[in-house]
Amino acid sequence: MVLEKLVEVSLETLRACYTCFKCIGVCPAGLRPNLFVKAYLSTVFRELRDVYEEIVTNSSLWSCAKCLKCVEVCPQKVPLNDVIEYLQREAAKRGLAPRAYQDMVENIMGTFLAFGSQTIVSRDGDFYTTGEARELLGLTPLPEPNKIEKFRERLKGLRSIG
Amino acid sequence: MARMVKLAVFTGCFALSKQIAVELSTLRVLQHLNVEPIVPRSVNCCGFAFRGLYPSMSLYLTGRLLASLTASDPDGILTLCNGCYLMLREAVHRLREDRRLLESVRSYLRDEGLELRGIPRIVHPVELLHDIVGTEVLKGIKRTGDNNVLVATHYGCHALRPSTVPSFDNSVNPSKMERIVEALGFRARDYPERLDCCGAVLLATNPSLAMKLAYSKISGTARWGFHLLVTTCPYCFEMLDARQEAVMQTFGDEPRLPVMLLTQLIGLQLGLSEGDVALNLNLSPVDKVLPQIVRR
Amino acid sequence: MEGSSRIGVFLCHCGTNIAGVVDIKRVAEEIGKIPNVVVWDHRFLCSADGIDSMVSSIRSSGVDRVVVAACSFRTHEPVFQAALHRAGLNPYLLEIVSTRELCSWVHEGEKEKATEKAIRMVRAAIAKIRDNRPLERRRLPVVPAALVVGGGVAGIRAALDIADSGFTVYLIERGASIGGNMARLDKTFPTLDCSICILGPLMNAVAQHPNIRLLTYSEVVSVEGRVGEFVVKILRKPRYIKESLCKGCLICIAKCPARAIDEFNLKLSHRKAIYVPYPQAVPRIPVIDPDACLYLRKGICRTCEKLCPTGAVDFAQRGEVVEVRVGSIIVATGFEEYDISSVYEYGYGRYPNVVTGLQLERLVSSYGPTEGRLTVPGLGIEPRRVAIINCAGSRDERHLPYCCRVGCMASLKHAWYIKHLVPEAEVLIFADEIRASGKNFEEFYRRIRLLPGVYIVKSRASEVRANPSGTLSIKAYDPVLNREVTVEVDLVVLEVGIVASRSTEAVRNILKLGASPTGGFLLELHPKLNPVETAVDGVYICGAAAGPKDIPESVAQASAAASKVIALLSRGYIEIQPHTARVVEELCSGCRICVTACAYGAIRIVERGGRNVASVDEVLCKGCGSCVGSCPSGAIEIQNLKLSQVEAVMSEMQGWEPYVQRA
Numbered sequence A: 001m002v003l004e005k006l007v008e009v010s011l012e013t014l015r016a017c018y019t020c021f022k023c024i025g026v027c028p029a030g031l032r033p034n035l036f037v038k039a040y041l042s043t044v045f046r047e048l049r050d051v052y053e054e055i056v057t058n059s060s061l062w063s064c065a066k067c068l069k070c071v072e073v074c075p076q077k078v079p080l081n082d083v084i085e086y087l088q089r090e091a092a093k094r095g096l097a098p099r100a101y102q103d104m105v106e107n108i109m110g111t112f113l114a115f116g117s118q119t120i121v122s123r124d125g126d127f128y129t130t131g132e133a134r135e136l137l138g139l140t141p142l143p144e145p146n147k148i149e150k151f152r153e154r155l156k157g158l159r160s161i162g
Numbered sequence B: 001m002a003r004m005v006k007l008a009v010f011t012g013c014f015a016l017s018k019q020i021a022v023e024l025s026t027l028r029v030l031q032h033l034n035v036e037p038i039v040p041r042s043v044n045c046c047g048f049a050f051r052g053l054y055p056s057m058s059l060y061l062t063g064r065l066l067a068s069l070t071a072s073d074p075d076g077i078l079t080l081c082n083g084c085y086l087m088l089r090e091a092v093h094r095l096r097e098d099r100r101l102l103e104s105v106r107s108y109l110r111d112e113g114l115e116l117r118g119i120p121r122i123v124h125p126v127e128l129l130h131d132i133v134g135t136e137v138l139k140g141i142k143r144t145g146d147n148n149v150l151v152a153t154h155y156g157c158h159a160l161r162p163s164t165v166p167s168f169d170n171s172v173n174p175s176k177m178e179r180i181v182e183a184l185g186f187r188a189r190d191y192p193e194r195l196d197c198c199g200a201v202l203l204a205t206n207p208s209l210a211m212k213l214a215y216s217k218i219s220g221t222a223r224w225g226f227h228l229l230v231t232t233c234p235y236c237f238e239m240l241d242a243r244q245e246a247v248m249q250t251f252g253d254e255p256r257l258p259v260m261l262l263t264q265l266i267g268l269q270l271g272l273s274e275g276d277v278a279l280n281l282n283l284s285p286v287d288k289v290l291p292q293i294v295r296r
Numbered sequence C: 001m002e003g004s005s006r007i008g009v010f011l012c013h014c015g016t017n018i019a020g021v022v023d024i025k026r027v028a029e030e031i032g033k034i035p036n037v038v039v040w041d042h043r044f045l046c047s048a049d050g051i052d053s054m055v056s057s058i059r060s061s062g063v064d065r066v067v068v069a070a071c072s073f074r075t076h077e078p079v080f081q082a083a084l085h086r087a088g089l090n091p092y093l094l095e096i097v098s099t100r101e102l103c104s105w106v107h108e109g110e111k112e113k114a115t116e117k118a119i120r121m122v123r124a125a126i127a128k129i130r131d132n133r134p135l136e137r138r139r140l141p142v143v144p145a146a147l148v149v150g151g152g153v154a155g156i157r158a159a160l161d162i163a164d165s166g167f168t169v170y171l172i173e174r175g176a177s178i179g180g181n182m183a184r185l186d187k188t189f190p191t192l193d194c195s196i197c198i199l200g201p202l203m204n205a206v207a208q209h210p211n212i213r214l215l216t217y218s219e220v221v222s223v224e225g226r227v228g229e230f231v232v233k234i235l236r237k238p239r240y241i242k243e244s245l246c247k248g249c250l251i252c253i254a255k256c257p258a259r260a261i262d263e264f265n266l267k268l269s270h271r272k273a274i275y276v277p278y279p280q281a282v283p284r285i286p287v288i289d290p291d292a293c294l295y296l297r298k299g300i301c302r303t304c305e306k307l308c309p310t311g312a313v314d315f316a317q318r319g320e321v322v323e324v325r326v327g328s329i330i331v332a333t334g335f336e337e338y339d340i341s342s343v344y345e346y347g348y349g350r351y352p353n354v355v356t357g358l359q360l361e362r363l364v365s366s367y368g369p370t371e372g373r374l375t376v377p378g379l380g381i382e383p384r385r386v387a388i389i390n391c392a393g394s395r396d397e398r399h400l401p402y403c404c405r406v407g408c409m410a411s412l413k414h415a416w417y418i419k420h421l422v423p424e425a426e427v428l429i430f431a432d433e434i435r436a437s438g439k440n441f442e443e444f445y446r447r448i449r450l451l452p453g454v455y456i457v458k459s460r461a462s463e464v465r466a467n468p469s470g471t472l473s474i475k476a477y478d479p480v481l482n483r484e485v486t487v488e489v490d491l492v493v494l495e496v497g498i499v500a501s502r503s504t505e506a507v508r509n510i511l512k513l514g515a516s517p518t519g520g521f522l523l524e525l526h527p528k529l530n531p532v533e534t535a536v537d538g539v540y541i542c543g544a545a546a547g548p549k550d551i552p553e554s555v556a557q558a559s560a561a562a563s564k565v566i567a568l569l570s571r572g573y574i575e576i577q578p579h580t581a582r583v584v585e586e587l588c589s590g591c592r593i594c595v596t597a598c599a600y601g602a603i604r605i606v607e608r609g610g611r612n613v614a615s616v617d618e619v620l621c622k623g624c625g626s627c628v629g630s631c632p633s634g635a636i637e638i639q640n641l642k643l644s645q646v647e648a649v650m651s652e653m654q655g656w657e658p659y660v661q662r663a
């Protein structure tokens, strides 16, 4: 496998789901992880196409906290996380990914980091910017976005593959 | 004394920009523990947020990060954030298993003049304290705290899960953090919410659900009479400490669980000042427990 | 003999099984071209008609060796050997070519090539059989006694069956009493009859049977020999009680000051250092636990010794190894519960009020830790609401992939216990499926469903969590309500998956038996046709050590194994295959390499005319050929599979060019 082909994750074992519902009871976000399995299976059974449509367009797809609890308790070792991420990519192809992801990508392209300067509050109610607080505490300043052109191109290219 | 361990420290975007006490308290504490930290300046985001959405891009980011962090030829990489820890341990795991993938990542990096030489060991802060520094050293710290302080440990999801990628402890029943707390002279205890999610990943996409998760974690933990909760991850810390007041108020409750970084707790035991570990940035009611932790 | 022999070749069509792929006519033509070979074919050679015509063809043509190209020798060798015998030929002048399993079935799409292959295979057999020699089977006597390892219900049943037919049985049990896990059960499903009430009489029958030698508190240390005559060494661990003097009054127990965890009650209570596991134990002879006894640990006390009216207590007793000879062995070492604390989400081992199904049996038993009053461990109250969680550790790729076969019915029975003892309690069973395929099982399932206050949630429980009050919360999804539920309960019962008992592995290693990759269950010779036989002749298996099963199945299998043993013992002899290794003594240098190569310990070095040479015990030899490959002097051969024969086969299979291509 090479970097560009990473999306071809093997989802073979998810057919082993025997709908015991254990994953549902454990999900802190109140999702139905095994419903995602059903949706994925629609790539095989056309009858489930409406389930697929519903899941891919439903915002609950983006409510997964990625806690991986469902993956850990599943008695059939169904790679639920891979399934969810697969469906998220499908939704993203239709432009349904939440804006926040794009913002973070943009940020990385500009600064190498996912977040820019933030407001930091102390228990006494003082406000600082990241830069101020770091300096005050003797920490190094944030990395500087030198020579970022190539990096930016690279990200753009790889993002388009997935 | 054993040779000084040289670790490249990766703080992670969120700890760099928001939870800066993570980096500060870690660096301060390491000075006392025979560990030499190297903090490279040219780093990039580990790609955690896009692990699912743009897998190739995110692995490229992780690979690039690995290259920057190994440039100084350290004994290992210390990641301060659980998200970065997952990304790095997963990348290392995959690159070790799959030579073609490794070559592919390398060729991308070479293009940018970066070199990914060896595949390094990825070290979690808990692993550093438990396995590298060792609980014996921690036990040797002169205690100032009250033995009866009951401490809740919070590992955070991505320190341990998924169990398909090796981590530093048993993914369903970890114990190293408890051993550390006990070595410091406090009491630790298993509790049902121990491995629960803080909700931080949802901050960007579903903030109200994130609050709900944090609430069930905090209020669930508080029921057991813990005096303090410790964690190492800046995201978990954000949810459990910085946002505790907001979280609790959303659900008509009061903030009541003091939360500290594990490195802050150790720092205070080592005799560092509150300022040395930036304790003034903790927003949870730590004042409640402080007198029992440090008697000055 | 070579050259002068005439070989008869019989080609079977097996209906279309072979002939549908292999062109029999062409095979017959090609083979017919070989000098001194006569060919016949038949649509069903193994039918009565086929065999008859085979016999008469052999007789009338005067062939003296036979090649049969048909089905596998594994199933058909005896049939064709008998035909040779009827025709007056030695049955070892037969070669069977598996043109079905090894040719037509695997080359269905390639008829031409399959036909060519069949020709080669038959030619190879002809090349080989020219050197076959007539062999004789040898008969060896059988020791008219059997060993049964494991004193649970399966071992008990097997021992009684064999003993009833007049043979001596040594029944070995590792624990202090026979009875096994069944003695722990309060009642049995689906009839709800009292377990010990039906088991007890069998246990006593064992104790009193004139043909049964009961060795409790004993373990198998080694087994040597072979079917018909196994030499078994048994360690009798010290009980510190002279069995011959003990009258079973149990006065000794009353005043013992030392306590230890009660294994029979599955760690739910304590017992004394001197104890019988439970009141109905057989034999009714106590045991002193050396890890708990104050005298054995610290040299003080000896209270029991003073109390015993017959002077049976003997602190000087030492373990003793006894040796018995038996013709056959049955392994019935039973099961135990999987270590369910590794299923972290169910909290076993962390919360005292999470118990296993077997522990619940003890909690409700009249001779359990609470004498039949159901009390929640840790809480000390009668349960108000109980959750039963099925498939704990079972049907789970992370733990045991298989179904335990008893958990579903046990969960229903357990619901009944709880309703019976605490009528106002509520019981929830969490089960994604209820498997009720046994006799009267479905009826039992309905009966339990009709009990008020019993609810079945059709899902796997997701998690068990403790509450500060000491109660537990079950999190699960209820498909009927179509939402997640959190149920607060006082007690959680886990229907835990089962694995072969710990001692099974030790016995298995001693006897060299196979085991399933998960669960450690003993491997049968054939899952359908030889369910109680093993790969080791004369060793049989039964009960839950051979796979998850309930009581009736265990008992039935025990009787099946016993009948195999009885058949063997009453025949009185075994016949051994003559395809054994033979040492050409002139070539042997006595180097001993073959001795180490033989996995069955069949080769010894003996003195012959002042020289050391290898000698093969024909009874132990399996004809595997390891020694042949190891011998640097080429001094060992397998009878009728000499190197020259193997070479002949190889050269026919590889080197032969079909006539068509040559022409």
Ligand code: SF4
Residues within 6 Å of the ligand: A016, A017, A018, A019, A020, A021, A022, A023, A024, A033, A034, A037, A073, A074, A075, A076, A077, A078, A080
């Ligand atoms: S836990 Fe696994 S097997 Fe059970 S329903 Fe969820 S995905 Fe399917």
Ligand code: SF4
Residues within 6 Å of the ligand: A026, A027, A028, A029, A030, A031, A033, A063, A064, A065, A066, A067, A068, A069, A070, A071, A080, A081
């Ligand atoms: S990984 Fe997502 S779907 Fe699975 S349990 Fe956690 S939040 Fe629910």
